[in-house]
Amino acid sequence: xxxxxxxxxxxxxxxxxxxxxxxxxxxxxxxxxxxxxxxxxxxxxxxxxxxxxxxxxxxxxxxxxxxxxxxxxxxxxxxxxxxxxxxxxxxxxxxxxxxxxxxxxxxxxxxxxxxxxxxxxxxxxxxxxxxxxxxxxxxxxxxxxxxxxxxxxxxxxxxxxxxxxxxxxxxxxxxxxxxxxxxxxxxxxxxxxxxxxxxxxxxxxxxxxxxxxxxxxxxxxxxxxxxxxxxxxxxxxxxxxxxxxxxxxxxxxxxxxxxxxxxxxxxxxxxxxxxxxxxxxxxxxxxxxxxxxxxxxxxxxxxxxxxxxxxxxxxxxxxxxxxxxxxxxxxxxxxxxxxxxxxxxxxxxxxxxxxxxxxxxxxxxxxxxxxxxxxxxxxxxxxxxxxxxxxxxxxxxxxxxxxxxxxxxxxxxxxxxxxx
Numbered sequence: 001x002x003x004x005x006x007x008x009x010x011x012x013x014x015x016x017x018x019x020x021x022x023x024x025x026x027x028x029x030x031x032x033x034x035x036x037x038x039x040x041x042x043x044x045x046x047x048x049x050x051x052x053x054x055x056x057x058x059x060x061x062x063x064x065x066x067x068x069x070x071x072x073x074x075x076x077x078x079x080x081x082x083x084x085x086x087x088x089x090x091x092x093x094x095x096x097x098x099x100x101x102x103x104x105x106x107x108x109x110x111x112x113x114x115x116x117x118x119x120x121x122x123x124x125x126x127x128x129x130x131x132x133x134x135x136x137x138x139x140x141x142x143x144x145x146x147x148x149x150x151x152x153x154x155x156x157x158x159x160x161x162x163x164x165x166x167x168x169x170x171x172x173x174x175x176x177x178x179x180x181x182x183x184x185x186x187x188x189x190x191x192x193x194x195x196x197x198x199x200x201x202x203x204x205x206x207x208x209x210x211x212x213x214x215x216x217x218x219x220x221x222x223x224x225x226x227x228x229x230x231x232x233x234x235x236x237x238x239x240x241x242x243x244x245x246x247x248x249x250x251x252x253x254x255x256x257x258x259x260x261x262x263x264x265x266x267x268x269x270x271x272x273x274x275x276x277x278x279x280x281x282x283x284x285x286x287x288x289x290x291x292x293x294x295x296x297x298x299x300x301x302x303x304x305x306x307x308x309x310x311x312x313x314x315x316x317x318x319x320x321x322x323x324x325x326x327x328x329x330x331x332x333x334x335x336x337x338x339x340x341x342x343x344x345x346x347x348x349x350x351x352x353x354x355x356x357x358x359x360x361x362x363x364x365x366x367x368x369x370x371x372x373x374x375x376x377x378x379x380x381x382x383x384x385x386x387x388x389x390x391x392x393x394x395x396x397x398x399x400x401x402x403x404x405x406x407x408x409x410x411x412x413x414x415x416x417x418x419x420x
Contacts, residue, residue, distance in 0.1 A: 011155045011420050015147055015412050021130065021405055023049075023143045025123035027105075028132045032169075034106040035078030039169050042105040043084040046146075046167040053150055055088040055165065058188075062180045074377065077173035077214065077334035085180050088165040090153050096160025097193030099419070100383070101149060102178065102374065103142030104171030107134035108397050115399035128405050135403040136391030141198030142167065144390060144408050148415035157420050164192065171374050174335035178374035182381050194348045195378045196415065198389030200396055201369075203356065203407055203414075206387040207349050208260050208341035208368035209375050210268050211296025213305060214334035216289065217242060217313070220326045223286035232284035233322055236277045239288040241320060242313060242328055246270055246292075249312040258298045260344065260368035267370055268295030270309075298339045298368060306332060337372025340379035348384045355418040356388070360410060369393070388414070 032042040043059075051057045062083030067073060092098075110120035110133050118124045120133040130140065149163050168177025185192060199206070219242065221235030250270035261267035272292040278285035296305040310330050317324035342349065344366050357363045369387065378385040390407035 011151050011157060011416050015151045015409065015416060017405070017409055020143060020147050020408060020412060021125065023147065024130055024135065024140045024403075024408065025125070027139045027143060028123045028130065028134050029121055031121040032105055032107055032134070033109050034170060034172050035080050039080075039106050040082060040084045043086050043167055043169060046105065047086045050086075050088040050146070050165060053153070055090055055153070058087045058089070058184070060085045060184060062176070067176065067180055067183070074176070074179055075174035075214065075334050075336040076170065076176055080170070080176075083169055083176060083180070085177065085184055086167040087181065087184065090149055090159070090163040090165075092161040092163070093158035094160050098162045098164060098191060100164045100166060100192045100195040100378075101145035101415070102166040102168060102181070102195055102197050102378070103138055103145060104169065104177060104374065105139065105142065105167050106169045106172050106177075107137065107139075108172055111399060117400055125405070129402045130405060130408075131400055131402045133401055136200045136401050137393070137396035138199050138389060138391070140391060140403040140408045141200065141389035141411065144411040145196065145198045145415055147412045148419060151412075151416045152419045159419065161193070163419060164190070168374065175337070175374050175377050178377045182377060192383050195383050195385040196352070197373065197375055197378075197385060197387045198411060198415070199373060199387040200391030200393045200403075201387050201389050202392045203360070203388070203390060203410060204365040204367065205349055205353055205356075206367060206369045207344050207346070207385075208298055209337075209339060209373050210261065210298060210368065210370050211300070211302060211305065211339035211376065212335065212337040212372035213294045213296060213302055213332060214291065214336065215294055215309065216291045216331040216333055218329040218331065219288040219290070221284065221286045221288070224284050226282040226284060229284045232286075235285045235288035238320070238323060238328075239275070239277070239290055241316060241323070243272065245312050245316055246272075246309070249309065253295070253297065253308065258368065260341070261298065261370065263367050264370050268297050269370060270294050295370060296337070296339050298341055300339060302336060302338050335372065338376045338380065340376030340385075341368065342379060342384045342386055346384050349386055352386065352388055352414070352418055356414045359414045359417060364388075
């Protein structure tokens with residue numbers, strides 16, 4: 001598989017652009033926000049679609065209490081009462097290495113609806129783009145992988161090994177679905193040799209991800225009437241002290257970064273996403289709770305990254321008497337994404353790059369992503385994995401999220417060609 005020749009015309013002819021676009025629209029119209037019932041509805045959609053295509057489909061309910069109770073569970077940030085795993089198999093003609101094509105079906109909330117030009121979950125096709133929540137991140141990519149496998153299956157190509165398609169949920173807030181999938185693969189004795197995740201890479205190749213740890217800061221102050229504010233201590237002002245220290249920490253952690261990450265202005269971002277403080281406008285607030293995300297460097301452990309942030313916060317006691325007596329509490333909760341990497345010289349990377357160049361005439365860039373993803377779970381299980389998919393991650397999670405139809409089709413053709 002690593003020394004592929006030219007793609008079969010029959011396989012590429014089996015990729016129908018109209019059907020690909022229609023499938024993206026159908027799956028995008030399911031508002032599968034993490035933690036909602038639609039998160040299971042979209043899984044059921046793929047299970048039925050893959051059954052209709054003649055694939056061998058395995059579905060199973062996720063045992064949430066058992067999975068989330070494990071010491072190595074990767075975290076979860078929304079409430080879920082149920083989950084569904086979906087795995088499809090296209091049998092190969094021989095005992096060759098098995099390939100996994102994996103994509104997540106959950107999406108983030110649309111945010112401020114006034115910022116959208118259309119309804120986030122009503123697909124709009126215009127100017128060569130499909131617009132809507134989840135198009136780029138990453139339903140279009142999963143559809144591309146699906147139709148690539150479908151084209152190979154329809155063409156009757158005798159593959160050396162099995163192809164597996166997996167639809168997973170819970171990626172956006174930790175990786176529940178991929179974590180459960182690895183468990184299922186082990187139970188069934190399925191040995192995956194390599195994995196492609198069609199996350200939005202703008203059709204470049206991303207064989208590595210930095211990690212991302214969700215944290216919470218609890219900052220205490222002393223309440224008093226606002227007219228006597230100098231006699232109290234504002235928790236907001238003490239949080240501002242901590243924020244300055246974290247900004248400095250971010251700068252230090254990005255002085256010397258891995259070559260795979262050097263394309264980014266900030267390879268390992270440290271950001272605050274929510275701040276809540278006070279309960280009355282004319283009261284000095286005595287509590288501030290801030291939540292954020294800490295980037296984890298390639299080859300750094302989550303434990304090392306946590307220790308760096310905790311040390312920076314604890315060091316505030318050396319210069320601030322109030323924080324010396326009332327230290328800021330650091331909590332780690334929600335998604336805990338470790339970093340992960342596949343060697344960029346691995347045959348998986350070089351063969352996908354070669355196939356992409358044959359299809360497009362352009363050599364793809366190869367670099368690491370500054371975000372956490374399911375890649376690190378697969379790599380952690382010993383499975384060489386890369387990301388290659390349509391769309392730009394800059395528009396993921398943003399209003400008017402969109403994906404280029406041409407890029408979706410190019411991704412489909414590239415994966416189909418690579419599989420043959």
